[in-house]
Amino acid sequence: MLIRKTIPEGLVISVADFKNRIRFEGAPDEEKDDIERIIRSATTRYETRTRRTMLPTEFEWRAPGWSCIEIPVAPIRSEFVVVYLDPAGTEQTLDPSQWQAHVNEDRGARIEFNGSSFARPALSTTTWLPVRVRFSAGYDDPEQSGSGDDPVLSQNPMDVQAIFMLAAHWYANRTTASDKPITSVPAGFEELSDERRIYG
Known part of the structure; x- marks a missing residue:
């Protein structure tokens, strides 16, 4: 979501x-x-x-568990941060070594967790969609300084x-x-x- x-x-x-x-x-x-x-x-x-x-926008993709996450948003502007809610409902940040992001500049991104080596932390059972991926996306604002410097982010x-x-x-x-x-x-x-x- x-x-x-x-x-x-x-x-x-x-x-x-x-x-x-x-x-x-x-x-x-x-x-x-x-x-x-x-x-x-x-x-x-x-x-x-x-x-x-x-235009540049902050997003959060929410998922129910640790399955591969497809994010159909483009273009991606920032690095991803993966967080989750533990059984106590406390937000935890997942170590970047536990997942990989595959970005297609014109198709969005896919977050993959590291297969059999992934520890699969326990998740909250009382919170809907406890896995969250935070990122920014969007083309440059044409009125902002630096707009157009990166062709991938140009309107x-x-x-x-x-x-x-x-x-x-x-x-x-x-x-x-x-x-x-x-x-x-x-x-x-x-x-x-x-x-x-x-x-x-």
């Missing part, structure tokens, strides 16, 4: 860039809050569909375009008083997100 521990403050597409791309003709601060909400909602929709994390133009398409569509159809037929998402968004989706 994936738990999102932080909510990024940044935006994949800045409000100013969004307004420029849709040729917004109002005042600089006009509709700023509405546009920001639309961009965040479009980003969340894209992340849910593709399993990609668009992909296809991701940004898909989010823009959906946000622009929702912005154009944000009221029901429209003579245009309203569809849930533009076809281009589905095609781009399907191409960038992480399967597994």
Whole structure:
């Protein structure tokens, strides 16, 4: 079970860039809050569909036991920390020598415990999902210093375009008083997100 521990403050597409791309003709601060909400909602929709994390975010993956753990989140930004709740409900950190992380930069990660040599510490029987893997994931915030220094963590133009398409569509159809037929998402968004989706 994936738990999102932080909510990024940044935006994949800045409000100013969004307004420029849709040729917004109002005042600089006009509709700023509405546009920001639309961009965040479009980003969340894209992340849910593709399993990609668009901005740096802290996560925790929770599991019921010591089986191999598949983490379908990309890109991974940090080292992993594996902790567990012991029978007394006290959090313990598992020694890194007891497990291995295999990261695929475009597919997520797999945590494997060291087979027959793994001591398999006793776990809490009163806590749901007592094994926890903590890590950070997400592409660089384009507004932050150093963004783009690591190609693996650079924003992909296809991701940004898909989010823009959906946000622009929702912005154009944000009221029901429209003579245009309203569809849930533009076809281009589905095609781009399907191409960038992480399967597994």
